[in-house]
Amino acid sequence: MSALDLPGYTHVYSGKVRDLYAPLDADGQVVDDQLLLVASNRLSAYDEMLSPEIPDKGAVLTRLSLWWFDQLADLVPNHVVSTDVPDAVSGRAVLVRKLQMLKVEAIARAYLTGGGLEEYRAKGSVSGVALPEGLVDGSKLPEPVFTPTTKAPVGEHDLPMAPDEVAAELGAEVAAEVSRLTRAILARGNEIAAARGILIADTKVEFGVAPDGSGGLVLADEVLTPDSSRFWPAELWEPGHPQPSYDKQFVRDWLTSAESGWDRTAGGPPPELPAHVVEATRAKYVEAYERLTGERF
CATH class of the missing domain: 3.30.470.20 (ATP-grasp fold, B domain)
Structure with missing residues (x-):
């Protein structure tokens, strides 16, 4: 997973499905109290990274999280600072407070x-x-x-x-x-x-x-x-x-099915997801977003 070249930001860390970038000030120094949180289209299941990626997944999860942060605002504060982010990651990134x-x-x-x-x-x-x-x-x-x-x-x-x-x-x-x-x-x-x-x-x-x-x-x-x-x-x-x-269980079920042929106890990497599983998974994510928020994705 290669880091993106985002002007005004430097790559800090990549996890299973998210990438973190630190903002830079006018002098090119790291702004140490904020981070750019970028949701990728990567998918993991059973602690394994899967391929190919799920189209639009990062955008669906980012938009849905922002919607939920609003619904929960009276229960607990959240880390969102701004949704004004670089065009290259527009729709799937949020500028957030840096926390421990x-x-x-x-x-x-x-x-x-x-x-x-x-x-x-x-x-x-x-x-x-x-x-x-x-x-x-x-x-x-x-x-x-x-x-x-x-x-x-x-x-x-x-x-x-x-x-x-x-x-x-x-x-x-x-x-x-x-x-x-x-x-x-x-x-x-x-x-x-x-x-x-x-x-x-x-x-x-x-x-x-x-x-x-x-x-x-x-x-x-x-x-x-x-x-x-x-x-x-x-x-x-x-x-x-x-x-x-509506969630990753759909993918987990396929991975443990006879069709996938994968033995997760044997220690080998999981197989490539077939096109029909990728398409159905994207559709599940989008349907969940639309049912919950009432908005078209």
Whole structure:
């Protein structure tokens, strides 16, 4: 993944799906309190980078995050400074405050599925939170549950964290606030999305703090997108089996299908996504954006 040549900016970092650039002042010196966050069209699943890229994905996620930041503004401040960005990344980049990011993946679940379901079947709980008996794949939880994980380096897997581990990493007060905000964001998201025919099963959010430690938690990165959340069509929700989705689950399902032929336990790279999977994935992202925001993409 090669960095773009953006006049007035210098490349700082490339993650799985995002690139960071630092703005330069008139003397060519780095402006150290802001970053340009560029969403690429890259897609990852099962901690693997996939190819080819998904057209328009970066723009869909950026526009959807900006829409959600507005819906959540009364719950938590966010990192957005400006959407006035270079033409080369117009529509898929945001100028943001530079934050010190918390070293915990803040995840909340409103419905039981995925890794949470596996843990529930084994222990009757998720991340140490005891749940009622008799839940199945797709069951709605009594209330959103905070299920944090570690933030693993690229190529390694995130691991579940117990409440005491989160408190040890962040301090008890910050850990409690991260839990409260993560669950509140998912609850607000579902209030809004359910009226538009989408259930948000779970979501991952990122928080940071000002480098000098002043102020409280700031919502960063992306929020309530098909990349960071599981979106289900409400009219098709039926507990007892995996649900159809608007998110990366579509790609995950193909990767583990007989058609892909990929054995993810063998350690080899995943296969190229066929054109029909790329097109359907783009369509899922766009449909989710349009249903939620009421805007044409």
